[in-house]
Amino acid sequence: MITESVEEYLEAIYRLRERGEAATTTSVAKELRVAPASVTEMLKKLANQGYLKYAPYRGVTLIPKGEKIGKKILRKHRIMEKFLSTLGLPKSRIHKDACELEHHIPDDLERAIHQKVEGEKPLPSGAPSNVVPLTSLLDRQKGVISFIGGGRGASQRLADLGLTPHTEITVVKSALFHGPLMISVRGTTLAIGRGVAARVFVRVK
């Protein structure tokens, strides 16, 4: 039986990796808002149980067993967030509730909710939901915007430039050193910083 806390850790590490940040004791602690000391303990434990590789001071890397769980929990979290927001709940509650629910949603229920909120044909059974941040797309890959998280200013600015839900966007290229992404949307080319792009969630085509 995997405990909720294990799931939380793997989710956080997966989230960091998705953003292109190194998963160190400090960054994981910051992500989970816990003390670095307890993180070190837990990371060692997770390494012993074969979820990840742990190198002191260098950070951790997920190995397939841990990666699978981290990815799944994060996906459930996002679907629950999206679902809760359709209920018109305040933003402050949505994240908190999604953090709770993500550990208790069976896979088939997740798929059903996903179909409901994304309004698409039923996914082939067992297929993972494919909503990812824009930053995890490769060059020349296309995606359809699912939702944009984060501050109101930036999301409105993005919407004004044509990045509204259900719009198709293509990643043209991304700059080195975690630089910005060049994207093409509605016949125009834009550059958006990586921090901004990490909050744009797309369904991969």
Next chain:
Amino acid sequence: MPTAEKEPITIALAGNANVGKSVIFNYFTGLHQHIGNWPGKTVEKAEGTLHFKGRTIDVLDLPGIYSLSAFSIEERISREYIAIEKPDVVINIVDASALERNLFFTLQLLELETPMIVALNQVDVAEGKGITIHVPELQKFLDIPVISTIATRGTGLDKLLNKAVKVAKSKKLARPARYGREIEEKIRRVTKLVEKIPIKYPPRWVAIKLLEGDEEIRKIVGRIDPKLVSSAERHARDLERIHGEPCSIIITAERYNVANKIARKSQRITPPRGPSLTERLDAVTTHPIMGYPILIGVMLLVLFTVFTVGGYLSGFFEDVMEPIQGAFGGGAGELIGGGLLGGLIAGVAIVLPFILPFYLILTFLEDSGYLPRAAFMTDSLMHHMGIHGKAFIPFILGYGCNVPACLGCRVMETERERTIAAFVVTLVPCAAVTVVVLGLVGAFVGIHWALALYLLNLVIIFILGRVAFKVLPGESMGLIMEMPPYRKPHARSVLKETWMRVKDFVYIAFPLIIIGSVVLTGLKVGGLLEPIGNALSPITVGWLGLPAITGVMLIFGILRKELTLVMLATLMGTANFATVLTPTQMIVFAIVVMYYIPCIATIAALVKELRWKKAAYITVFEIAFALLLGGIAFRLLTLA
């Protein structure tokens, strides 16, 4: 209907950035234009007049924006101007090569219910992309006149002006486009409520803004009828429940739906064979490897050009003006010769020669489309300084001269980002500081010490930039910018733009430089320098461990930083500084000069970009910081 006295007309130009708005503005107004600021704002306001068929026409160039959502000052200014000041006609300039995105803005303008006409510009660029637009069809959808133009060649512009005047005279208001049923229903309900209250804006527009949760409009309406705001909020919640998005995003998406429909129905796209010029250039200029040498090359070329041309012009003006200055002697004579003329010479011979080529090149690069590419390549580096890619060019220019660098900070979108960028830029050691560092520390202490000072400077910039990023209030958007296609710069527009900018700078900076110069000379003539030097000695001697005479030099350095070294030589009576200063004193002196104050011309530039208060904060902070750092360095170095 002929009348003897024709009424003057006001035309406002509105549109996205990079659509050729300024080219049209220049075509209409020629040299009869002036650039100022909007009252109380740091946003540029360009106005001009022309005479057309016996009628005076005022043309106002609104800032290039993508929306009227009031998140930036530019957007707020634009919509206030159109809704409240009510120009006789708005010319909406639309980029034919990016029709959908441009129509999104057009739809927002239509919501303001003002006489309006569309200039479908850059049809040549659109054709290059394989896009042909059926003008009558577009006209039918928008229900306002559409004129296709190629501004850079002057094509269609006379027709545009003619039509604009006609629309202005007819006073026919544009009708807002209709949105989807759900949304229209909500808009209709809220509009009904708004119609009952006295408000200067079009009721439907107010209703939409209330649904979007627009802060400004909520405040205005809230003062008249707070219940109206909360019932609009309830309607907005209803929409949010259905769509699962904030209402402002729902409405934005709906406008884009309509824009998309109009664009699809009025344009035909035949994809061109092979990659476009922009694509081919982009493949190289933003290439992960090749892009960087190109960037460095362009930057070096800019610095080199600015400094060779600037140096040449500077020398030329100095030769011409020096003899004039020498003709004045005696107390009052020196005040005029040294103060007034000295200040003028500093302006003409030192600042202007560098500003002129800089503005020319900056405008050229801006017009060509390279600047966004440079920002794209350097964004992640600049993030470490608390700013983003767009501040890269100003930052690099700072090493030449802080003045154009500060002026270049206007490319940052938000006030907060502009402030941080300008602050960071004033910490960059300019060429004059380099003269002091190399001429003093480099020559007499050792080149490795000079390099260490530069390294320390970089570290300090990174730290202070980040601190400013953390403590300054306001929103930082991060990098979100358009990458317009590359294009051949339009020579006349570039020259005109350069001229306007230089003129604008002279108006602001020259009075400051001249007054500063007169005051300093006055102090010298009045024999006050020595007392001031002595008054400062607790700081210079006590805290920094420097000779008392340096106080006077530092004061003169406010005018021109390289003057500190020149004066050091004259006042000490020797150019062999090793005989008068210890190595520690040289290093401390160089550190203080590096940071202690932006020179007076830079302060003028700061005032122009950020206004007095922030310019004063930055100045005071840098003086305190320089003294602190100098004092610490003095203690550390004497310890060692």
